[in-house]
Amino acid sequence: MILVYVDHDRGVLDELSLQALAAARGIDADVQAVLIGVDAVALAPRLGEFGVATAHVGVHDGLTDYAPMAAGRAVSQLAERLQPTAVLAAGSPRGNEVLAHAAAIMDEPFAADCTSITLGDGVSEVTRYRWAGNVFEEARVHAPMLYATTALHVFAADPQSGSAPAAIVEFAPDLTPADLAVRVLERTGGGGGGVSLAEAKVVVSGGRGVGEAGFGPLEELAELLGGTVGCSRVVTSAGWRPHAEQVGQTGTKVAPDLYIAIGISGATQHIAGCKNAKTMIAINSDPDATIMSFADYAVIGDAATVMPAIVEAVRAAKG
Numbered sequence: 051m052i053l054v055y056v057d058h059d060r061g062v063l064d065e066l067s068l069q070a071l072a073a074a075r076g077i078d079a080d081v082q083a084v085l086i087g088v089d090a091v092a093l094a095p096r097l098g099e100f101g102v103a104t105a106h107v108g109v110h111d112g113l114t115d116y117a118p119m120a121a122g123r124a125v126s127q128l129a130e131r132l133q134p135t136a137v138l139a140a141g142s143p144r145g146n147e148v149l150a151h152a153a154a155i156m157d158e159p160f161a162a163d164c165t166s167i168t169l170g171d172g173v174s175e176v177t178r179y180r181w182a183g184n185v186f187e188e189a190r191v192h193a194p195m196l197y198a199t200t201a202l203h204v205f206a207a208d209p210q211s212g213s214a215p216a217a218i219v220e221f222a223p224d225l226t227p228a229d230l231a232v233r234v235l236e237r238t239g240g241g242g243g244g245v246s247l248a249e250a251k252v253v254v255s256g257g258r259g260v261g262e263a264g265f266g267p268l269e270e271l272a273e274l275l276g277g278t279v280g281c282s283r284v285v286t287s288a289g290w291r292p293h294a295e296q297v298g299q300t301g302t303k304v305a306p307d308l309y310i311a312i313g314i315s316g317a318t319q320h321i322a323g324c325k326n327a328k329t330m331i332a333i334n335s336d337p338d339a340t341i342m343s344f345a346d347y348a349v350i351g352d353a354a355t356v357m358p359a360i361v362e363a364v365r366a367a368k369g
């Protein structure tokens with residue numbers, strides 16, 4: 051049996067965790083899920099559509115919101131009791147954090163961002179992203195139980211309609227105050243309730259070439275196309291946009307149907323976050339910018355004139 055940590059946030063199941071369930075099912079038909087917090091009780095039955103027969107929900111007074119160490123403790127305690135062959139999660143920032151805690155608590159190794167996993171008796175073989183996805187590492191992990199996360203957007207979550215809902219089994223993790231030292235107490239600002247960057251089908255992304263005052267048309271275009279705004283690290287470092295919008299090695303990894311890179315040069319660290327886009331359009335004043343070698347289509351021009359023209363054309367086309 052494989053145990054998969056399934057994340058959720060304020061009443062919404064994490065779509066990236068559903069990809070981890072697909073990866074688990076590709077290894078073993080017997081997949082169980084672990085979710086943290088009483089809110090998950092209402093969400094977990096849906097996991098039946100993703101091949102989960104049993105969903106374990108860790109319930110504790112302190113687990114009212116994301117608490118990485120406590121979640122890791124709960125996952126490790128459940129794993130110790132159930133003895134799965136592997137404990138998996140999505141290679142999202144939260145999935146990696148929770149499983150890193152769980153593995154450390156068990157004094158086991160942890161393999162992050164795996165693109166393939168072959169379980170063995172005490173030795174598993176994994177292929178995983180290193181160096182922001184620029185290198186694939188093949189590694190052997192010596193552990194009786196593999197703790198690993200799956201690379202994002204590599205495994206497709208495929209719901210099977212008509213499946214029986216997952217059965218819910220609540221458990222009470224044994225947590226100390228130290229486990230709950232890091233947890234979300236409140237959220238301020240941001241969180242406009244729009245499309246999440248990691249899951250957006252369209253990302254309109256701006257770099258230094260857009261300029262601080264130039265993001266208005268990008269926001270308009272994102273809204274017209276039902277997408278969201280992203281940006282490069284230069285932009286977040288300058289404080290023009292929040293870090294939550296940064297795409298790349300140290301930002302969010304996206305895999306939209308359409309990625310529009312405006313005034314972005316195409317540095318390796320940026321491409322690491324957007325190379326899984328199905329179609330990329332680059333808008334740049336420099337025909338020799340690195341981004342051109344990744345783009346399916348390019349517009350050579352000044353973002354300050356090209357962007358308003360595109361917004362107007364899309365608005366007209368949409369009537």
Ligand SMILES: Cc1cc2nc3c(=O)[nH]c(=O)nc-3n(C[C@H](O)[C@H](O)[C@H](O)COP(=O)(O)OP(=O)(O)OC[C@H]3O[C@@H](n4cnc5c(N)ncnc54)[C@H](O)[C@@H]3O)c2cc1C
Nearest residue numbers: 257258259282283298299300301313314315320335336353
């Ligand atoms: C450890 C590490 C991690 C990093 N992580 C990330 C990350 O997660 N994400 C990330 O993005 N970067 C990351 N970086 C930074 C990365 O190396 C680049 O510095 C950054 O991506 C460059 O941002 P940019 O393309 O906006 O700016 P620039 O490289 O300065 O490019 C600006 C582009 O705009 C074009 N341009 C200029 N004026 C106009 C105009 N008027 N109209 C149209 N185009 C115009 C230029 O031709 C140029 O191509 C990281 C770096 C390191 C060392």
